[in-house]
Amino acid sequence: AEARSMESLEKQLICPICLEMFSKPVVILPCQHNLCRKCANDVFQASNPLWQSRGSSAVPSGGRFRCPSCRHEVVLDRHGVYGLQRNLLVENIIDIYKQESARPLHAKAEQHLMCEEHEDERINIYCLRCEVPTCSLCKVFGAHKDCEVAPLPAVYQRQKSELSDGIAMLVAGNDRIQAIITQMEEICHTIEENGRRQKQHVGLRFDALYGILEERKKELLQSIAAEQEAKLQRVRGLIRQYGDHLEASSKLVESAIQAMEEPQMALYLQLPGSLPCRITDMSKASMSSRPEPGYENMDHFSINVDYVAEMLRTIEFQTGA
Secondary structure, three states, rough: OOHHHHHHHHHOOOOOOOEOOOOOOOOEOOOOOOHHHHHHHHHHHHHOOOOOOOOOOOOOOEEEOOOOOOEEEEEOOOOOOOOOOOOOOHHHHHHHHHHHHOOOOHHHHHHHOOOOOOOEEEEEOOEEEEEEEOOOHHHHHOOOOOOEEEEEHHHHHHHHHHHHHHHHHHHHOOOOOOOOOOOOHHHHHHHHHHHHHHHHHHHHHHHHHHHHHHHHHHHHHHHHHHHHHHHHHHHHHHHHHHHHHHHHHHHHHHHHHHHOOOOOHHHHHHHHOOOOHHHHHHOOOOOOOOOOOOOOOHHHHOOOOOHHHHHHHHOOOOOOO
């Protein structure tokens, strides 16, 4: 039970990058996960290849990377990883654990790994061809006697180192992909903003065209209205002139009829002698002034906008020079 507790404790003290027990100093990330400072710096440098190290004369700028445990984005200031807080509690637990444990967890666990074929033999070598751990007797007498083998610790360290490098590469690759995604999201935002601005620009240009058309329409309508009013005034003037002549002629006719109805010759001859002359003058009055044929026609105000419509249909975006 004590061995299981120690093993469970050591699992909590394993760095997710190097897969070894945390080495001092241990840094605590904003997401509360822990990393060896060296491993955190490796991941940070992989995600920020242009970041200036502490030893550089240039003033370093901040950077970011993602926690390998939860993918939370860690934003660092100009001090980089050295600006992260150390986890002294974990470091103290590691010190106590090492004092209580005579050997690392993996070494203690190895004493319980025994060969299935040779129960009294510990598994201490690794078959390179079959890619399985085995014991010395299997190499000498057993199934792996013709295989090439290597010491188990050497293979263990090599594969763990390769795995750690692979993890670092994946973490760095994921951060680069995330950076690309962020960049493309920014591009989408820029596209939307540029599209909105260009739509507004095109709308303003067409509004200007609408304004020109409305102004020209107003001018042409005013020209039609001016000629219409002039023609109406002339014709209405003639109507009034003819009306006055008609009224005077009607009154003269009425006076002449009354004179014709007078039965007594003496009284008739006493009427003004100018009445026949007035009738003669009235009948000879010239009323030939009238609008010429087609005077009412307004067809000369017709316009042809077909060529303008065709030109408007050819409006297109300008291509870069």
